[in-house]
Amino acid sequence: MPFNSWLFSIFFMLTAAGFFALKRTKFWQAWLLLASYVFYGWLNPLYVPMILWTTALNYLAGRKIESSPHKNAWLTVALVNNLLILGVFKYAVFAVENMNTFFGAVGMSYTLPVPGQLLPIGLSFYTFIATGYIIDCWRGTVPAEKNFIRFAAFVSFFPYLLAGPIERAKNMLPQLKNAPAFKSDQLTEGLSLFVTGLFKKIALADFLALYVNRVYGEPAEAGGLVLLMATYAFAWQIYFDFSGYTDMARGCARMLGFELMLNFKNPYLAESLGEFWGRWHISLSSWFRDYLYIPLGGNRKGRIGTYRNMIITMLVAGLWHGAAWNFVIWGGIHALGRSIMKELENTRFYAERIPKFMKQMLVFHIVCLAWIFFRAETFGKAIEILTGIFTRPWNDPAFPIAGFIFILSVWAYQFIFESRLKRALELSYMKIALMTLMLLYMIFFRTAGYEIFLYFRF
Amino acid sequence: MKSSSTSASNALILSGREWIIAIVLTALVTGTIYFGWGSWERYNPGPDHRETCWAELQSDYWAYMRWMKTAKERYDILLLGDSVVWGQEVPNDETISHFINEELGSPRVANMGNDGLHLAGIHGAVQHYGDHLGDTNIILQCSPLWMTSPKRDLRGEKKARYHHPRLIPQFDSRINYYHDLNTRLGYLSEHSFRVFPFVRHLMANYFDNKSISSWMMDHPYKNPFSEVTFQAASVMAESQGKGLDWATKGMKESNEPFIDPETSIQFGLYLDALDLLEKKNANVFVMIGPYNQYYHSAESREKLFEMIGKMKAIFDKRGIPYYDTFTAEILSDTFADSCHLLPDGHKVVARELVMDAGFQSWLGNIK
Numbered sequence: 001m002p003f004n005s006w007l008f009s010i011f012f013m014l015t016a017a018g019f020f021a022l023k024r025t026k027f028w029q030a031w032l033l034l035a036s037y038v039f040y041g042w043l044n045p046l047y048v049p050m051i052l053w054t055t056a057l058n059y060l061a062g063r064k065i066e067s068s069p070h071k072n073a074w075l076t077v078a079l080v081n082n083l084l085i086l087g088v089f090k091y092a093v094f095a096v097e098n099m100n101t102f103f104g105a106v107g108m109s110y111t112l113p114v115p116g117q118l119l120p121i122g123l124s125f126y127t128f129i130a131t132g133y134i135i136d137c138w139r140g141t142v143p144a145e146k147n148f149i150r151f152a153a154f155v156s157f158f159p160y161l162l163a164g165p166i167e168r169a170k171n172m173l174p175q176l177k178n179a180p181a182f183k184s185d186q187l188t189e190g191l192s193l194f195v196t197g198l199f200k201k202i203a204l205a206d207f208l209a210l211y212v213n214r215v216y217g218e219p220a221e222a223g224g225l226v227l228l229m230a231t232y233a234f235a236w237q238i239y240f241d242f243s244g245y246t247d248m249a250r251g252c253a254r255m256l257g258f259e260l261m262l263n264f265k266n267p268y269l270a271e272s273l274g275e276f277w278g279r280w281h282i283s284l285s286s287w288f289r290d291y292l293y294i295p296l297g298g299n300r301k302g303r304i305g306t307y308r309n310m311i312i313t314m315l316v317a318g319l320w321h322g323a324a325w326n327f328v329i330w331g332g333i334h335a336l337g338r339s340i341m342k343e344l345e346n347t348r349f350y351a352e353r354i355p356k357f358m359k360q361m362l363v364f365h366i367v368c369l370a371w372i373f374f375r376a377e378t379f380g381k382a383i384e385i386l387t388g389i390f391t392r393p394w395n396d397p398a399f400p401i402a403g404f405i406f407i408l409s410v411w412a413y414q415f416i417f418e419s420r421l422k423r424a425l426e427l428s429y430m431k432i433a434l435m436t437l438m439l440l441y442m443i444f445f446r447t448a449g450y451e452i453f454l455y456f457r458f
Numbered sequence: 459m460k461s462s463s464t465s466a467s468n469a470l471i472l473s474g475r476e477w478i479i480a481i482v483l484t485a486l487v488t489g490t491i492y493f494g495w496g497s498w499e500r501y502n503p504g505p506d507h508r509e510t511c512w513a514e515l516q517s518d519y520w521a522y523m524r525w526m527k528t529a530k531e532r533y534d535i536l537l538l539g540d541s542v543v544w545g546q547e548v549p550n551d552e553t554i555s556h557f558i559n560e561e562l563g564s565p566r567v568a569n570m571g572n573d574g575l576h577l578a579g580i581h582g583a584v585q586h587y588g589d590h591l592g593d594t595n596i597i598l599q600c601s602p603l604w605m606t607s608p609k610r611d612l613r614g615e616k617k618a619r620y621h622h623p624r625l626i627p628q629f630d631s632r633i634n635y636y637h638d639l640n641t642r643l644g645y646l647s648e649h650s651f652r653v654f655p656f657v658r659h660l661m662a663n664y665f666d667n668k669s670i671s672s673w674m675m676d677h678p679y680k681n682p683f684s685e686v687t688f689q690a691a692s693v694m695a696e697s698q699g700k701g702l703d704w705a706t707k708g709m710k711e712s713n714e715p716f717i718d719p720e721t722s723i724q725f726g727l728y729l730d731a732l733d734l735l736e737k738k739n740a741n742v743f744v745m746i747g748p749y750n751q752y753y754h755s756a757e758s759r760e761k762l763f764e765m766i767g768k769m770k771a772i773f774d775k776r777g778i779p780y781y782d783t784f785t786a787e788i789l790s791d792t793f794a795d796s797c798h799l800l801p802d803g804h805k806v807v808a809r810e811l812v813m814d815a816g817f818q819s820w821l822g823n824i825k
Binding site for chain 2: 001185187188189193195196203210211214399417428435439440446
């Protein structure tokens, strides 16, 4: 039930109607939970017992951590459970395939049977939500939630269940304590976020996907410039796709009166890779910062220790995105890039003499380099694309002018948004004109059919 | 006041007042284009016109509706049916409607054939796009083709593609849909928001049956607005077949179960379409067939005529006038396949229909 579907529109209207009807009763949290389970179970009813298990165990562990003297044991139980579920369902195929490759390499004829693809949509997201909660309980920064329904609604809240933002207990649990008061502003803000997200998805991401899919599907056929353009296009496609999804998620939650965290903040305007990760998938990068990078020692372990921690964090973040070496390499490029850039930033020449725009371009191109490994179907194809950009003839890329216009317009919009000219974008007639153009574009130019949200696969 | 994370977002955040203005502006622009298009786009159907509703997946119901409106203004009678009426095997001046007009001595009948318009599709067309069918005279084809088997009756055991998926009821537990629920909800919304069928008209007419964004991808340096020439697609004069009869094509005899009209989904919806037309004060005459009986084994043919007999009994009971084309002497070699006729077949059907006493009586009542 993706957000850009008619089915979701009906689901959301029914959910919102029930929610507002029950808001003054004690059943509103149960209603949200039921709606979330219907939303999730619609994809596959077997997903519901899985999320219920994770929810129940983490709820129990949270309570025990608070009340029992065996805090560490309960933390271990919850973490092992969460990581084991993630490991079995997400990484079993990857692990078995790699073991079989290893057996073959050392001359063993034995091979392990490869399990089928098991990954339930959203597993990585809700497992991280539950894991973040349990660590917060153990640290004592968040009190254990006593109400199971409320806790279950927090873990499974449908706007962020499938693809984030990866919410934190300290932000969401208080919001789920008392029913939010209805304000008309919430409705219009939520609607604005939702429609902006819808436009990003169906008008921009799905449009660019037509080009990217064609080129990345058959990279052997493409020239150097075509491969480069497809890589640029993918960088924007994944941004529009994922930030569009997040906008829609935040819009849905906002219409119901809830406030989800910001997940994207004009990432391609970043001047360093560190800044990029402060702007891209903020809920994930801050999760890794708080629950992996800092516990590893963060930047308190000297220069080498800091780089080691950064590299570990980025490699794990890569693996979080998918059980494939491509994602590990993607994380590795970011880790290496961040390390090199950090050294560069320490030089006076780079810090003071290199113009801001050049820095932005450098960051964008490092990110694009990593995207090649992220998007390519195999490692071999990623290498083919990368070498192809430099070795194949740069013939006509046949990239639509409309695509250029979209990307440049969005880039200009974001540039203005972060400049002193931002007030121009807040002028009433400007907002009305832009929204009207977006609505008209979606009515008349929409792509037939739709692409599944890219981050559903993680 | 914007919430903290919303203000940090680069999304366009509109107030209630701004939303109202944006929606009104969008509605105004959309409405102007939608309602103005009929007069902006040059559309002047000539004699024996037939609409170019060909590709199943891009059925241009907006154009079909416009043709209904124009045909109602120009002709006394609309002949509504599938590709047999449209004339798949013949050019547009050798269709059933053309020969009926020859028999009548003046152009009184319009060809409202639409490829693959099965009985359930007729119901959908009348229900969702039949705005201009009120107070009209309609010859409504009823082809047994759509009741030959459970699959044709939309309830085959396996999911199978069928024509005009937008026109069938989207929530009938008996139908084996091949589209998912979300797609079917989309179809329903198209019927309510007419701008979507209109956009499909633009796609079909100017953008190679693709969405405009897909078209831009295929024509990266072209301006999509320059493609809109305000000229409706011309009549498809040429035939779609090779003019060969079914035996020459090497088609083998068929053995079909045929569905009881009492339980048939297709026939049930056809009867509902008749009810809808009656409510619209339309004056309807049913044409059963034509259909190739020679193509069937003796056992299958027996089932066919048993089914036709039951259909006729139902029409009799409801007082609906009809003509049974199986009573006409349509020779085997005038059929191109299981149902489509060659020109000589069309001539026979037209002649016999016009000579039929029931039809003459119905015709006589037309003002």
